[in-house]
Amino acid sequence: MSKPMTLNVRVSGALxxxxxxxxxxxxxxxxxSExxxxxxxxxxARVEGERLALLKTELVHAFAAPESDYQPLDADMIIARNARP
Incomplete structure (x- = not known):
């Protein structure tokens, strides 16, 4: 866990x-402060919600792909694929 942070912010006028x-x-x-x-x-929470929505969109797209788009991969194939620059 990170240490507490002190912020100093100056606002004026309408803000x-x-x-x-x-x-x-x-x-x-x-x-x-509160x-x-x-x-x-x-x-x-807003940022996390946006990230979750993006992930859900990607998953919906992935699961909508036809079965023929999928190919079996073993652990060695995945490691080799991820090791490429």
Missing amino acids: SDFVSTNIGDSGAYENV YVRDLIRRDK
Whole structure:
């Protein structure tokens, strides 16, 4: 597990105002750190969701291929194929 990271971010103007509306008694977050951690978690989940969707698309395409497109491979053939530059 990686060590904790400290980030310093400066926002001003409309961004600062927007963050302020989401912090404290009137907002959904207790402090800016909590808000930023939630944003990072949501972005991470979005990226992972996109990767999963891409994988699902590839698998659907692969399983839709006719049986004649497949060829039997043993471990030595796979190792040799993957060793090529």
